[in-house]
Amino acid sequence: PEEAIKRLTRAVGDDSPRVRLEAVRGLGTFRSWEAAKVALKVLDLPMDNFLDYALWLTLNEATEPVLTAIADVQVAQELPVKHVEYVFSAIEPSKAVAALRSYLVSHPLDEAGTGPWIELLGKTGEADQIEDLFRRAVDGKLSDAAKARALQSLLTASRVRGVAPNNRAGLS
DSSP: OHHHHHHHHHHHTOSSHHHHHHHHHHHHTTOSHHHHHHHHGGGGSOOOHHHHHHHHHHHHHTHHHHHHHHHSHHHHHHSOHHHHHHHHHHSOHHHHHHHHHHHHHHSOOOTTOOSSHHHHHHHHOOHHHHHHHHHHHHTTOSOHHHHHHHHHHHHHHHHHHOOOOSOOTTOO
16 A cells, blocks of 8 residues: 555646546545545645545545544644645535644634634534634634624524524624
C-alpha cells in the first residue's frame, strides 16, 4: 500500500486533470487518513466538477479516519486551512460535529468570520456552540458581514434542527 500511495501522490500533482481524477479515486480505495491527506493535495491545482466529486467521494469513503485525524490539534495545524475547510464541507455535518468542535477550540472564529465555520455551526453546532455564536454576534465580536452570516446560520439551526440560543433576548 505505501508504494501505491507514493505513486498516486505523484499522480495527484499531474498536469492532466484526468490523471489527477484517477489518482484521487485510486486513493479512495485505501479508506485511510494517509490516502485522504494525499488526495486533498488536488485542491492545490485547478479543480473541475469531476475532481470535486472524486475528492468528495474519497473523503466520504474514509469518514472515520479523516475525522479522527482532523480532531487531532497537531494534525489540523499542519494542514492548509483550505484542506480543512473542504473536509468539513464534504463530510456529512452530523458526523463531523465532534471534529468541528475540536478544530474550533484550537482555531476560534475570527472577527471577519473567515471560512465556512459559521455556516457549519448552523448545520451541525450543538446548543452551546449556537449560544456562543449568538453571543459573538450580539456582542459585536463579529464584523457586520460575519454577523449577518451568523444570524442567518442561527436561523437555519433553529428552523431546520430546532437548536436555538438559550437566551433569546434580542431575537425577534
